[in-house]
Amino acid sequence: MLIIVGAGAAGLAAAITAARRGIEVLVLEQNDRPGKKILVSGNGRCNIANRYPDPLRFHSTHPELVKKALQGYDAQRVLAFLGSLGIETEEEEEGKLFPMGRQAASVVKLLTRECQRLGVKLVTGCQVTEIRQEEREFALESSRGTYRCRQLLLTTGSPAAPQLGGSNAGMLFAQSLGHRLIPPRPALVALESDARWTQRVAGVKLPSRISLLVSGALVTEREGDLLFTDYGVSGLAVLDLSREASLRLADWEPCELSIDLMPHWSKERLDKRLSDRIDTERNLPLDLWLEGVFHRKLVPIILEISRIRIQGEKDLTRKTIRQLVYTIKHLKLPIEKTRDFRYAEVATGGIDLAEINPERMESRKIPGLYFAGEILDVDGDRGGFNFHWAWSSGIRVGNAVRK
Ligand SMILES: Cc1cc2nc3c(=O)[nH]c(=O)nc-3n(C[C@H](O)[C@H](O)[C@H](O)COP(=O)(O)OP(=O)(O)OC[C@H]3O[C@@H](n4cnc5c(N)ncnc54)[C@H](O)[C@@H]3O)c2cc1C
Secondary structure: OEEEEOOOHHHHHHHHHHHHOOOOEEEEOOOOOOOHHHHHHHHHOOOOEEOOOOHHHEEOOOHHHHHHHHOOOOHHHHHHHHHHHOOOEEEOHHHEEEEOOOOHHHHHHHHHHHHHHHOOEEEOOOOEEEEEEEOOEEEEEEOOEEEEEOEEEEOOOOOOOHHHOOOOHHHHHHHHOOOOEEEEEEEOOOEEOOOOHHHHOOOOEEEEEEEEEEOOEEEEEEEEEEEEOOOEEEOHHHHHHHHHHHHHHHOOOOEEEEEEOOOOOOHHHHHHHHHHHHHHOOOOOHHHHHHHHOOOOHHHHHHHHOOOOOOOHHHOOHHHHHHHHHHHHOEEEEEOEEOOHHHOOEEEEEEOHHHEEOOOOEEOOOOOEEEOHHHEOOEEOOOOHHHHHHHHHHHHHHHHOOO
8 A cells, every 4th residue: 555645736646646556545635625735826727737847947956866857757748647637738838838727626626536536545634743664664643543554655745835734744754764854945935125115116016137146246137027015026037036045045145136127128228218318308307207117106216226316307417327227227125035935836955856766756765665746855947847846756656656
């Protein structure tokens, strides 16, 4: 028999794959229902996979092992698995795949229906509290009593989104059994700043290019939506660089964002446009021109940070133009921390892949102990990569467990 702890994407994919091979499967889940993270994913639309699961879209301390684990598990293989459940998909921009009906709830329904059809036993409301190795068996203590098995799969995910069952419990069980844990950190998460001015523009969203500066040096940059909030910044571009910021902040490195508020205009074009106004459009006050370009709430902030006082028609001088262009192209925002796990979609870190056979997802230290999904030290980019990892590593285990 195979016991699986955690009925998320990875656990359910493994349960179905193993049960289809005739293996008896018992799944223990602490929530009152399986697949809670699937249910909320992609705002309820479920970005279920990605057409192009290039290993570069996955992050780990051991990228070469992620590459091995993904070998042979391309989008086609994942889609064949989903298709076998009755989940048809459709592609959106950047290879993002969604169930055709755009309903995460139906994905969970089809997964659980297949589990039932195959006779997989699913015990919900069952929190595993301790795992011991006793001779050739694993003994699991839970809120519903003791369970024993010879093959155990941990798919308890990461501490991201604890309100949906996110927890580091499985990581700690694995650690107590002798596995190395790379500390999990929030990723795909908004960033907090002490700069008070973001509160004055909370709710304002705009396209931007954001550079992450660590100790003053450029580390990475992303283009996309930026959303100012009471606590700092969010939006897709911020989520995309949050992983890097999270790791740097955990190391106490000073982090700062440099925001280009007009990513589609070069510095030269902006400079020229403003310079032309000195000669031709003196009657239009600078703040009014800015209101034509930016949200009205952002204008006083741009002027304050540029240290420009509006005095009348002769606002613009060569000096003020230089200051203004610099602020618009390099608006600085110090970052103190990421938001906590409650607001994170995933976590970096997890069980070290170096101690896992990437073909079987089985422990190299403890035969019969398997891992899949986010509990492992793998996290993907936004765009369906995290589910791709959960499905494919889960299917791998389902194919690897012994009859
Ligand atoms: C809001 C949000 C939106 C997301 N949207 C997307 C998206 O659109 N596309 C995408 O690719 N990824 C998305 N993700 C990430 C994706 O949901 C996860 O990477 C994926 O669900 C991980 O699957 P998993 O099976 O490894 O873990 P999980 O889905 O987290 O499953 C782990 C399960 O284990 C259970 N568990 C934990 N500890 C115990 C215990 N001690 N005893 C018993 N049960 C336990 C938990 O309750 C949980 O049900 C999103 C995440 C969030 C939070």
